[in-house]
Amino acid sequence: MQHGALRFLGGVPVMSSKSKRKLTEFLFLLPTLIAFLMVIIIPFIFGIYYSFTDWQGTGAASKMVGFENYVAAFQDVGFLHSFLKTLLFTVLNIVTVNVVAFIISLLVTSEIRGRNIYRAGFFVPNLIGGIVLGLVWQFIFSNILPTIGQSLGLSTLSKSLLTNKDTVMFTMVTVNTWQYAGYIMLIYVAAIQGISKSVMEAAEVDGARYWTRIMKIQIPLMANAFTISLFLTLTNSFKMYDVNVALTNGGPVSMFMNKPVQGSELLALNIYQTAFKYNNMALGQAKAVIFFIVLTIFSIIQVSYNKSKEVEA
Amino acid sequence: MSETTAKRHMGLKTSRAITNTTIHIVLIVISIIWLIPFVCIVLQSFRVENTGQVGYVIPKVWGTANYSNLFQTDFPRWYTNTFIAALVTAVLQTVIVLCMSYTLSRFRFKMRQPLxxxxxxxxxxxGMLSMIILYRVLKDLGLTQENATPGLILVYIASSGMGYYVSKGFFDTIPMSLDEAARIDGATRAQILYKIILPLSKPIVIYTILTAFMGPWGDFVFARYIAFGASAGKNVAVGLYDWLSRDQISNNYTMFCSGGVLVALPVTILFMFLQKYYVEGVTGGAVKG
Structure with a gap:
C-alpha cells in the first residue's frame, strides 16, 4: 500500500498490476452482483426473515412470532397432503422420465436413418412453455379421451381422468414425462456417444449379449449422465407448478386425515395459494423454507449417492 | 474367410435389418404419441364453427378467423412484450453466463468451490417465494403491471449467473494449455475469451442463447405475478392462460389455440435450425463437465 503511494508520488501508476487486475475483475462483476443481490439474495434473506414474523404482505409493521408459522405449516392438513403427493409425484416422475428418456436415447443412437429428426422431434415439447402445452393436454384429457372412451364403451375413460382423484396423478406424470423426457434424452444421447466404440465392440466380440452390454457396460459408464439427469428430474418434479396449474389447478377435492383437501395440489401450488389466494404471506414463506430445506437435503443425498457409483472408463 | 463366418455374417446382416425395422416402428409409434397435442392444437386453431371446447378434434368448418381475430385483442401487445423480454434476456444472459462460466472454469480463487x-x-x-419481496422491490422501481417487461428482464438476467453449469462444463473440456500459450504470447484474459475460447465453443454459445431465449418465452409464474392483472404488461403465456378462465373459455378456446400455434412456431423453427449445435452443446457441457 505504502509502496503504491510512494510510486504515485513519483508519478508512476498508482496500483501494482496485481491490484489493478483485481479492481478490473471486480468492476466486471459489479453489474451482475448488484442485480444478483437485488433479485436473488435480498428476497431470499427477507423470505427467511419473514417466515418468523406475522407479516401480511403489506408494508405494515410485523412482529416476530418465532416458530409459530412452522408449527402452523405442519398442522396444515392441506400442506401435509401436498407434501405426500409431491413425494409420490417426484418418485413416479423420476422413474418414468428417466426410463422413457433412456429407452428413446438407445433407439435414436442406433444406426438408423433420420435419427437427428427424431432427436429434435422428441425435444420440441420442451421448447414451448408448460402452461400452453398443459392447457392443450387438459383439453385432450377432459374432452377428447372421454369421447373416445364413450364410443369404445370403456368406463374408466368415459369420464375425465382429471376429475378422478385416483387417475389425476397419472395424467400429471404423463404430461411431465412428455415434456421433459426429450431434454433428458439429449443428455443420455450425449453420454452414449461419449462411450468409445472399441469398448462396445470388444464386448460384442467376447459374446456379451445386447442386454448384458447395456447393463454391465453402458449404464456404468454413463453414471455421470445419470447423476445429472436424476438431479434435474428431482428438482424439476419437486418444483412442478405450471403443468399442475394448467391441468387441474389442484382439483379434484379429496379427503385426507378426515379433512377435505385439494387432491392434486403439489407443494409449489400449495405455497402459492397460501401466500396469494389466502393472503397468508408469513405462512407461505415458512412453507417455502421447509420446501427449500427438504429439496436441498434430497438433492445432496441423491448427488452424493450417485457420485459414489460413478466409474472411470 | 471360412464358410461358417460368412454364414454368420449373413445372419448378422439380416438380424440387423430386422432390428432396424423394429426400432423404426417403435420410434414412429412414440413419435405419433408425441405429436398428438401438436396436431390437436393446430387443428383446433382452424376450427371456426364453435369457439369453445368440443369433444372432437377435426374441425367441421375450416377457416382462419381465429388468427385474424387475434389482432383485435391484446395478443399482439403480449407477443411484443414476450419477444422483447426474450430477445434482451438472450443477449444479456448469454454475456453474463459465458463470462461467469469462463471465470469459474479458468480462474482459481479462494471462494470458487463454495460459490x-x-x-x-x-x-x-x-422462485415464487422470493416473488412477494421481489414484487415490492420492483414496484418501488416502478417496474410492475404495465411496465412489467423491463422488470421481468431484470429478474431473468439477475438469476442467469446461476446457469453457469453446462457452459462451465464445456469450457473445462478445452485444454488449459491453449490459454497458457496465449498468455505467454501476451494475450489478455478478454482476448483469450473472445479469440480462442469462444470460437472453439460455438455449440455452447448457441446452446446458451437458445436456453436464454426460451426461458422468458415460456415463463408463467413470474410474468403473471409481476404483470398483476394489467393486460398491457402480460406476456403470451399469462395472456393465453387468462383467456381460459371459466367464464371466458367458451368464447376464447379456438383463439387460444391459434395463439398457442403462433407462440410455438418461432421457437420450433429456431430450434430446427440450431438443433445440431444445441445437441453438441449439451453433449460437451452436461456430460463431460
Whole structure:
C-alpha cells in the first residue's frame, strides 16, 4: 500500500498490476452482483426473515412470532397432503422420465436413418412453455379421451381422468414425462456417444449379449449422465407448478386425515395459494423454507449417492 | 474367410435389418404419441364453427378467423412484450453466463468451490417465494403491471449467473494449455475469451442463447405475478392462460389455440435450425463437465 503511494508520488501508476487486475475483475462483476443481490439474495434473506414474523404482505409493521408459522405449516392438513403427493409425484416422475428418456436415447443412437429428426422431434415439447402445452393436454384429457372412451364403451375413460382423484396423478406424470423426457434424452444421447466404440465392440466380440452390454457396460459408464439427469428430474418434479396449474389447478377435492383437501395440489401450488389466494404471506414463506430445506437435503443425498457409483472408463 | 463366418455374417446382416425395422416402428409409434397435442392444437386453431371446447378434434368448418381475430385483442401487445423480454434476456444472459462460466472454469480463487455450491443450492429455493419481496422491490422501481417487461428482464438476467453449469462444463473440456500459450504470447484474459475460447465453443454459445431465449418465452409464474392483472404488461403465456378462465373459455378456446400455434412456431423453427449445435452443446457441457 505504502509502496503504491510512494510510486504515485513519483508519478508512476498508482496500483501494482496485481491490484489493478483485481479492481478490473471486480468492476466486471459489479453489474451482475448488484442485480444478483437485488433479485436473488435480498428476497431470499427477507423470505427467511419473514417466515418468523406475522407479516401480511403489506408494508405494515410485523412482529416476530418465532416458530409459530412452522408449527402452523405442519398442522396444515392441506400442506401435509401436498407434501405426500409431491413425494409420490417426484418418485413416479423420476422413474418414468428417466426410463422413457433412456429407452428413446438407445433407439435414436442406433444406426438408423433420420435419427437427428427424431432427436429434435422428441425435444420440441420442451421448447414451448408448460402452461400452453398443459392447457392443450387438459383439453385432450377432459374432452377428447372421454369421447373416445364413450364410443369404445370403456368406463374408466368415459369420464375425465382429471376429475378422478385416483387417475389425476397419472395424467400429471404423463404430461411431465412428455415434456421433459426429450431434454433428458439429449443428455443420455450425449453420454452414449461419449462411450468409445472399441469398448462396445470388444464386448460384442467376447459374446456379451445386447442386454448384458447395456447393463454391465453402458449404464456404468454413463453414471455421470445419470447423476445429472436424476438431479434435474428431482428438482424439476419437486418444483412442478405450471403443468399442475394448467391441468387441474389442484382439483379434484379429496379427503385426507378426515379433512377435505385439494387432491392434486403439489407443494409449489400449495405455497402459492397460501401466500396469494389466502393472503397468508408469513405462512407461505415458512412453507417455502421447509420446501427449500427438504429439496436441498434430497438433492445432496441423491448427488452424493450417485457420485459414489460413478466409474472411470 | 471360412464358410461358417460368412454364414454368420449373413445372419448378422439380416438380424440387423430386422432390428432396424423394429426400432423404426417403435420410434414412429412414440413419435405419433408425441405429436398428438401438436396436431390437436393446430387443428383446433382452424376450427371456426364453435369457439369453445368440443369433444372432437377435426374441425367441421375450416377457416382462419381465429388468427385474424387475434389482432383485435391484446395478443399482439403480449407477443411484443414476450419477444422483447426474450430477445434482451438472450443477449444479456448469454454475456453474463459465458463470462461467469469462463471465470469459474479458468480462474482459481479462494471462494470458487463454495460459490459454485452456494449458487447450486440457492437454485433450490422456490422462485415464487422470493416473488412477494421481489414484487415490492420492483414496484418501488416502478417496474410492475404495465411496465412489467423491463422488470421481468431484470429478474431473468439477475438469476442467469446461476446457469453457469453446462457452459462451465464445456469450457473445462478445452485444454488449459491453449490459454497458457496465449498468455505467454501476451494475450489478455478478454482476448483469450473472445479469440480462442469462444470460437472453439460455438455449440455452447448457441446452446446458451437458445436456453436464454426460451426461458422468458415460456415463463408463467413470474410474468403473471409481476404483470398483476394489467393486460398491457402480460406476456403470451399469462395472456393465453387468462383467456381460459371459466367464464371466458367458451368464447376464447379456438383463439387460444391459434395463439398457442403462433407462440410455438418461432421457437420450433429456431430450434430446427440450431438443433445440431444445441445437441453438441449439451453433449460437451452436461456430460463431460
Amino acid at each position: 459454485m455450491r452456494f449458487m447450486l443450492i440457492l437454485g433450490m429455493f422456490p
